[in-house]
Amino acid sequence: MSPASLTRLLLLAALWGGSFLLMRIAAPVLGAVPTAFARVALGAAGLLALVLLLRVPLSFRDKFVATLALGAINSGLPFLMFALAARVLPAGYSAILNATTPLMGVLIGAALFGEHIGRAKAAGVLLGLLGVAVLTRTGPLDTSAPVLWGVAACLVATACYGLAGFLTQRWIARRGGLDSRMVALGSQLGALLLLLPCVGWLAAAPDNTMPPLAEIGPQVGAALLALGLLCTSFAYVLYFRLIADVGPLKALSVTFLIPLFGMFWGWLVLDERASLAHAAGGGLIALALWLVMRPAPSAAPSAAPAQPAAR
Numbered sequence: 001m002s003p004a005s006l007t008r009l010l011l012l013a014a015l016w017g018g019s020f021l022l023m024r025i026a027a028p029v030l031g032a033v034p035t036a037f038a039r040v041a042l043g044a045a046g047l048l049a050l051v052l053l054l055r056v057p058l059s060f061r062d063k064f065v066a067t068l069a070l071g072a073i074n075s076g077l078p079f080l081m082f083a084l085a086a087r088v089l090p091a092g093y094s095a096i097l098n099a100t101t102p103l104m105g106v107l108i109g110a111a112l113f114g115e116h117i118g119r120a121k122a123a124g125v126l127l128g129l130l131g132v133a134v135l136t137r138t139g140p141l142d143t144s145a146p147v148l149w150g151v152a153a154c155l156v157a158t159a160c161y162g163l164a165g166f167l168t169q170r171w172i173a174r175r176g177g178l179d180s181r182m183v184a185l186g187s188q189l190g191a192l193l194l195l196l197p198c199v200g201w202l203a204a205a206p207d208n209t210m211p212p213l214a215e216i217g218p219q220v221g222a223a224l225l226a227l228g229l230l231c232t233s234f235a236y237v238l239y240f241r242l243i244a245d246v247g248p249l250k251a252l253s254v255t256f257l258i259p260l261f262g263m264f265w266g267w268l269v270l271d272e273r274a275s276l277a278h279a280a281g282g283g284l285i286a287l288a289l290w291l292v293m294r295p296a297p298s299a300a301p302s303a304a305p306a307q308p309a310a311r
Helices: 003-030 032-053 064-086 091-098 101-112 119-138 145-171 180-204 218-246 254-270 276-293
Strands: none
Touching (some): 003 218, 032 064, 032 180, 032 218, 064 091, 064 145, 064 180, 091 119, 091 145, 091 254, 091 276, 101 119, 101 145, 119 145, 119 276, 254 276
């Protein structure tokens, strides 16, 4: 990997690891739905600006509905789930749990798409689940109902990411493909359409607790801007550039780095403390990732497109 590609990889990991910190700042103040909605709205605006700036043809080639549906699965639901988790879980917890995305891909591939699970992948899935259990049961947080619901929300998000990888192959790649920047833009628009009714319903509710825009502090406002424009718009462009430079398998190595940056940003900004449970649970998940993602010696490379490990 060239120095330029390595720099992009580290920057991408820092951005996606930082997304958990930013959600941890915004979600407890705004709530999960407004945080997720603001992220996709700013992400869509940023991507549209980049597409226009780069003069990418605004053509979805009869795949607009498919990209909208992918957006609901690949961005809308995961962003909402991680925002829900951010109300109760430290940033480092969510970042580590996010690394289970490839493990969920293995399970979903076997359950819904007839994918074969070899011994190494099966062992990886079991180790990953053990890592989640270690982090949940022995971590610094009490094993309370809200914490368990937060962990469950993170796992729902990673399951969505795993499912989206197969659907992208079926709905986009096998139908002639589409410019990755248009896929990213359509995905954010689909996520926006999914979350818009939720925001409207929440705003119209009699017990609406969303603070007025004028009362949102500068810290939360800055977190939302960074979350939407940097961790979503810019990170998408960076990720697809990395795939073009080094290929999808090496680009997916960002999955190993995101938890480290997630814990680092949480420690640096919010004074979150790492524990032996972080090391043990995260180490088991990292080993599981290695088992799942390593190429089989005699197998042909997978045709499935790589999916971002975080947004």
